[in-house]
Amino acid sequence: MTAFAAILRKDLRLELRSGESTVALLAISLLILVVMVFALDASRARGAEAAAGALWVALVFSGMLGATRAFLAERDNHCIRGLLLSPIEPSTLYAAKLAAAFTFMAIAEIGSVILMVLFFNLNFDFTLVRVVPTLALGTLGFAALATLLAAISNRTRMGDLLLPILAVPMFVPALIAGVKASSFALGGAPESAIAQWLKILVAFDVLFVSAGYLLFDYVARED
């Protein structure tokens, strides 16, 4: 637990010091939402469905950036080797990196939700609270997947290109579930309608958090 807290605290301290990830994540979320507002039909762009779609596109792209950034600090001076050499379990390292990526993404999502409400003419009311479980589960799933893949891509020369190519197709089941659950939540649908999609997100999270926990040692180490 000490090592987990130490790595997470170090990542957050580095981020607070530079602010690079949060600013980049917020900027990309803003750009995506602006593009989506203009790209979608004016009448449709006011609906919960369009807002949910735009929000999840922003989540996917900011998530990729967040996971990459969480590993970028370890690339400097080959710090990842210092971590792998230290007496911490690889699963602890994975959990700390996942927590860091989740935190960066969550901060960006708070900004994205505010922008979504403004751009898509929604109201700041209780419906936003109903989206929180969906977003939290989606963020956890994407962070789990992207952290695992970032550890692989971090070792390759074409890593920055490899991450989106691998992550986006693998995230499709959770993306569909997330968009559906979010549009139901924003549109005021009953809880039961949201719950069935949340189950898919939970299953996705369990699958990729477990995979990351078990496989991180193999993917992070060099050949």
Add this chain to the structure above:
Amino acid sequence: MAAPVVETHALGKTFGQHHALRDVEMRVLPGRAIFVVGANGAGKSTLLRILAGLSAPTAGHALIFGLDSRRLSARYRRRIGMVAHQSYLYPNLTARENLEFYAELYALPDPRETAVRWLERVGLERFADRRVRALSRGMEQRLAAARAMLAEPGLLLLDEPFASLDGEAVRIIMSLMRDAVARGASIVAGMHVVPEIEDLEFEVFDLARATLTRRPPTRDGGDAGRIARLRSLLGR
């Protein structure tokens, strides 16, 4: 006889068609120092990375504390300290924060006090709150040595530990190496040339064309021995 800290059998490493290491046989006992001497690209760094468990051999195996270097548990990894070409230090953290972070990873008591103590040992106490990115290469190397030795490891793997260091810094690192051997730690160090270290017994291996060969000990201790004796005659 004590069990070897490092033991390799027919160790090999290839990168595509290129043989970086071939049939490396090595045995290091507790409290012994071995210097692996070779030119740039001879395979010293590769050998040290394999011994640290950071890289896998493509042939043979390396045993560290009697265990396969790729399967070392946390308990055994904490007994290895490594100084590599890269410092493994975070450029945007200060010198003290870096050491504190590693002290926490190694679950050392009072990480802050430990960090301060090691900063003093490597003569960087005045630069404790300076970010690593603002340190000179030599200072960063000293800090990397402190990072590697924080937990007083039983095996020190040093890759060109004297590179970029001035005379004072070289003396500090030599003193740390002597202290480590005195408390029973083993050292495997990769170097370009055999250094001149007083009060430290060491064996020399040459690494050339991917092959490691033991240099026969000279009766007068080689260049290092001759210089040490000359110094003592001159009263230095």
